[in-house]
Amino acid sequence: MNPHDDPSFYDRVGEANGWDFSRLRCVTEGAAWDFYDEVAKCCRPSVLLLDIGTGGAEALISAAGAALLCVGIDRSPAMVRTAERNVSRSGRTNIRILPMEAGRLTFPGGFFDVVSCRHSEFSAKEAYRVLTKGGRFLTQQVAESDKRNLKMALGRGQHFDDKPGTLRMRLEAELEEVGFVEVQAYEYDAAEYYAEEEDLVFLLKHTPIVPRYGEEEGDEATLRRFIREYRTPKGIRTNASRLLVTARKL
Template identity: 30%
Template sequence: MTKSFYDKVARKFGGYSYGTNKPKYNTEFPDGIPEEDFKNHLLSLSGKDKIALDVGCGDCRFAFGISDNFKEIIGIDTSTELLKIAKSKQKKLKNTNVKILEMNADKLTFSNNYFDVAFSRRGPTPYKEVFRVLKPGGHFVIIEIGEKDTMGLKKVFGRGQGYGNWDNSVSEKEKNLAINAGFKTSFVKEYFYDEYYETYEDLDLFLQGVPIFPDFDPEKDKPLFEKYVDKFLTQKGINLPRHRVVFVLQK
C-alpha cells in the first residue's frame, strides 16, 4: 500500500486506530484469534537482551505495548505522518527503548546479523533483507491478510486489495518466498473469522481507515455499499468475513 494512503489516514484519524470515534463491531473466532496468536509467538521469542525490528511500524502503538519485553525495538515505516504520531505518543508514554525511523523496508540500512527478532503486522515482508539483518537462528514473525479476506465485499464493489485472487493462496505464496530467501518455516496457520458491524455508519467508518479500497469514497460508493449491506445484514449485524495467516520463520 502507498505511503500517501497511510499519510491520509494519519491526518484524518490521528493515527491508524480511528482516534476516539471507533467503529463498533463484534467478532466471532472459530479457530483462535490471529492477533493474539501472533503476539504470543512474538513474545515467546522476546527477551531483555534482544533487539527487535518492527517492519511497517505505523504509529508504533503495537511496539509500545510490547517494548518492555525487549532491550530495544526499532520501528521503520515510510509514512511521515504516522511516524510523527508515533513520536508524539512516545513522548507522552515516556518510552525510551523504541527507536522510530523513516526507512524503506526493501532497503534496510542495518548491518548484517543485527536483530534477534523481526516482525510485521500486515506490513511489508522483504524476506531477503530481513534474512540479511537477522542473526543466525533469529525469527521473523508475520501476520498477513489472506486471499479470501472481505471477498464478498470486493465482489460487490468489483475492485479492492487483492481483487480476483481468491484462489491464489497467500500462505503458499509467502511460504515459498520466505524459503527462497533462506528461511525455514516453523509455524503457519490460517484463520477465518467473522466481524459483525452494528450499523451502516460503523462499517462505513471502518472502510475509510483501511486499505481494502484505497480510493473508498462514502458518497460515490454509496450505491455499492448499500447493496453489500442489504446482502450481508444479519441479526448479529452487518457481516464482514475475514481471513488472516500467521507465520513464524527462522533463519
C-alpha cells in the same frame, strides 16, 4: 491492493488520522491468535526487536515489555510522528522509532533477534540480513478471503482476483529462497461485526480493502443494500481472514 501498492494512499491516511482505528466499533469472533502476542512469545529480556511498518506503534507498545529494545520503522513521515507521540505518551523507554524503507534497512547484519511485520511490505532478503543466527521472523498479512462478502457486493477489492493460498505460497517461497528455515504458515477466518454504517464507511475510506470506495457510481447504494442483507443482532457481518508466517534464520 495493499497500502504499499499505493504509497500515496498510505501517506494520505497517515496524515488524515494516523492510521488510528480506535474509534471503529467492531467485534471479532474466532481469531486464532493476536499477532503481537505471538511476537512477544519469541522475545526474552535480552532481545532486540525490529518492527517493520510499525504504523502508530500502538501494537508494538503492547509487546515492548517482552524485549530489551524495540525499534519500529515506517516509510511515512506522518506515521513516524504519530508513533513518536504514542511512544512518548506510553512512558515506554525501550522503544525507538525511525523513518525507513523496508527494502533498504540501514542496520548492520545480525543486529536483531526478532523481526516482525504486520500488514505491511517487507524484504525477505533484508529481514534475513539483519537477523542474528537463530533469529525469528514473523509476519501477519491480510489473506485473499478477507471481507469476501463486502468485496463481492462492490465487485472489486484487495486480492479480489487472487486464488486462496496465492499469498501464502508466495511468502513461503520468498522466505525459503533467501535462506530461512522452519517456514510455517497459519490462517484463520473470523467473523467480524461492525456496529453501524458509519463504521463500515470509515473502514472503507481508510483502508485499501476496496480501492477508491465512494468514487465509483453506485458504491453508496450498494453498501446500503449490503448492510440490509448482512445486518444481525451483533452488527453488520463480514469476515477477517489473516495469514501468519513464521521462519528462523540458520
